[in-house]
Amino acid sequence: MIIKELYVISKAGLCRFHYKASFSDYDIDETLFAGFIAALQNFTDSMAKVQIEYLAMSEDQIHLVSVSDIIIVAIMSITGAEQKIIDQLLTFIGKKFVDNYQKYLDRPNFQWDTIVENFTKQIEFIWADKEVYEEAKRGLITELFDKVIRKQISPEILQWKITSLFINSPQNEIVKTIDKVQKLHVMVSRLITDPILESEINESFNKSIDDLSKALPKKRRFLIVYCEDSIMYDIIFNKALGMNFFCIPVRSLTDIGGIVYNWSEESPYSILYLANTVSEEDLQTLGQYSTPEKRTYLWLEEIPTFAINYRLKHASIVIVKQKPEFIDIIQEVLKEKDIKSEKTSSDSESAILQTSE
Incomplete structure (x- = not known):
């Protein structure tokens, strides 16, 4: 996950934090951007059935998540990452910001530029450390498995999701993922009473393991x-x-x-x-x-x-x-x-x- 720019914006449309990666070529007016995002979020909040996952640009995407009274916005390159993973990571950033700076949000004269260096150090590992992202992806496997048990998605979707999420991951992360799938695999017979569903899930896990194993050294x-x-x-x-x-x-x-x-x-x-x-x-x-x-x-x-x-x-x-x-x-x-x-x-x-x- 490559984040080019990250913003923390209040619901009132004020920018409270802005991180810009050295490779970002954007030149964004913080005031205008913060006002636009706040207006967009307030609009979607007023309509129960409307939810914007991201805004698509020619090469990048703008993702936004609300946490308490702030909006976390990330401009990131298009990676094909699972939306839920992005939401989880941005929510984590938002909660950390609220924990640290909630008491300053209502202070009109607070110098927000003084927190940039410190807060950047606290959260930069999220996109700088690939292991954090890979571990977040692995957390989805259990959720997907649970959905299959509840018959909300098919075993075929489970297999496709696992393979597509990890087939291009680093080799050591693929090994960890196979281990995760193996551990769930041995639980199937104890959790599933429907023999047909059990067989389909086993086949799904076996196919995922086989596909991911092919990406490892011979x-x-x-x-x-x-x-x-x-x-x-x-x-x-x-x-x-x-x-x-x-x-x-x-x-x-x-x-x-x-x-x-x-x-x-x-x-x-x-x-x-x-x-x-x-x-x-x-x-x-x-x-x-x-x-x-x-x-x-x-x-x-x-x-x-x-x-x-x-x-x-x-x-x-x-x-x-x-x-x-x-x-x-x-x-x-x-x-x-x-x-x-x-x-x-x-x-x-x-x-x-x-x-x-």
Whole structure:
């Protein structure tokens, strides 16, 4: 989202704040512009069924949002961004302005130019930091999912929205989005009672994941992660992302089986199983999902004797030391014998790990 100019205008038509980007080529009379915007907003407020989302110009758009007694106006380049996201970000700016300067709005002699530098520093990250914008977009996925459940929109619209919103995002943001979709995906069976709708939503999510995955580099490392601690999973996901690993969260061994049996990626996967302990039955199931090239790594608080014995007979199961640092797991996964398709030498791998630390 590229904002060229930003205004805070009172309902009385007075400009209280004006930000102009260095690359903006507009030369706007603040007084005339503020009066025009206030008149336009007051007109739409008087007509219940009229709402102006934005004004289109030849190359840019003017977006406006009312917050309390002020109007937030942004002149921005046309990006195809979702209108609701723009409204949310402008509303955030408006609320921050009201929180800081509400008490000065009725003071006729207040020097508004004195707040420009300070307020700009408070809000500039919103359009300067792409992560803020991408996170705002991801927030829409849950809302869209809820609308599908309520049958307000179709699963096809859900899939199209997810793909179109993120297909051109930075790669690390695409990975975060896929993770978000995966987490919602595993919730479908618990939230939907209609088998037809459940199937359609699953297909929609799978299509979105597939479309977004195609925008990522071909050579990726995948970690199918079973983790009982959601906070720990988030830590693993964020650290793995920085090391070019893509985590796929699962809630059960059944989920792991579904992923493994339908695996179509050229890249190998590894399974991380993080739990207090593991039952003998679950260990045998994990063994069925594992091969010498696609190993399972057990990170357990309590290691039962049968797990140690099983490990001695099956090279596809690796028991990581109890309560290891995350880097210890990655060192295991990155071993050349575990990912045979990797041509990187062990020295190069060590350099990568040291850099990541």
